[in-house]
Amino acid sequence: DVKVTQSSRYLVKRTGEKVFLECVQDMDHENMFWYRQDPGLGLRLIYFSYDVKMKEKGDIPEGYSVSREKKERFSLILESASTNQTSMYLCASSLYFEQYFGPGTRLTVT
Amino acid sequence: AQKVTQAQTEISVVEKEDVTLDCVYETRDTTYYLFWYKQPPSGELVFLIRRNSFDEQNEISGRYSWNFQKSTSSFNFTITASQVVDSAVYFCALSEAPGTASKLTFGTGTRLQVTL
Numbered sequence A: 001d002v003k004v005t006q007s008s009r010y011l012v013k014r015t016g017e018k019v020f021l022e023c024v025q026d027m028d029h030e031n032m033f034w035y036r037q038d039p040g041l042g043l044r045l046i047y048f049s050y051d052v053k054m055k056e057k058g059d060i061p062e063g064y065s066v067s068r069e070k071k072e073r074f075s076l077i078l079e080s081a082s083t084n085q086t087s088m089y090l091c092a093s094s095l096y097f098e099q100y101f102g103p104g105t106r107l108t109v110t
Numbered sequence B: 001a002q003k004v005t006q007a008q009t010e011i012s013v014v015e016k017e018d019v020t021l022d023c024v025y026e027t028r029d030t031t032y033y034l035f036w037y038k039q040p041p042s043g044e045l046v047f048l049i050r051r052n053s054f055d056e057q058n059e060i061s062g063r064y065s066w067n068f069q070k071s072t073s074s075f076n077f078t079i080t081a082s083q084v085v086d087s088a089v090y091f092c093a094l095s096e097a098p099g100t101a102s103k104l105t106f107g108t109g110t111r112l113q114v115t116l
Helices: none
Strands: A004-006 A009-011 A019-025 A032-038 A040-049 A053-058 A064-070 A073-078 A087-094 A099-101 A105-109 B002-006 B010-014 B019-021 B024-026 B034-040 B046-052 B059-063 B064-069 B074-079 B089-094 B105-108 B110-115
Touching: A004 A087, A009 A019, A009 A040, A019 A087, A032 A073, A032 B110, A040 A073, A040 B105, A040 B110, A053 A099, A064 B046, A073 A087, A087 B059, A087 B105, B002 B089, B019 B089, B019 B110, B034 B074, B046 B064, B046 B074, B074 B089
Parallel strands: A009 A105, B010 B110
Antiparallel strands: A004 A019, A019 A073, A032 A040, A032 A087, A040 A053, A064 A073, A087 A099, A087 A105, B002 B024, B019 B074, B034 B046, B034 B089, B059 B064, B064 B074, B089 B105, B089 B110
16 A cells, blocks of 8 residues: 655644655655645645656745655755645655545644 | 636535536646545545546446546546445546656545535
């Protein structure tokens, strides 16, 4: 079974803090993705990576950056957290087609 | 640009009723893939099915069935004899043909509530 884990289920940060969200997958998948999920908006792609050190912007990359130093780990970075980044963040990985998701991190920025 | 529309925001049914979740998509690609995911209250999205654009056969898996119609750009999902455990948010998604990485475009989801 594919296992995607995320470092925290719940996180509370203050405005202006630097925030790291970590995602690890154990299936040697090439592709990894970060989404945010907001009510009424579904899932929106922030960034994705198709190989180590490779990254591409998704639909809403502003205010975020990512890092992929190892194949199994994909980090999402909020350089200076803002209240409009309060959301559920979902990480996923894939080999070809279907993506497998982690449990999500609910981030609150106060 | 690709787009997925799930017009039903919320559906409430009583256990044992059949329910259909609608999904309409837009794409200019001739080769594409369609997916359904389930998000139970625990939050983790669970993959249910993948369909490619060349395969219009309907699929049945237990109480779940999927109806893919290219003529109407729809990929609807029916749950027969619904159960309380089916309560979840269901997402339809569309992917371009796999290349460097198959990105998914999601609909906004349909929340299904099944009550006793």
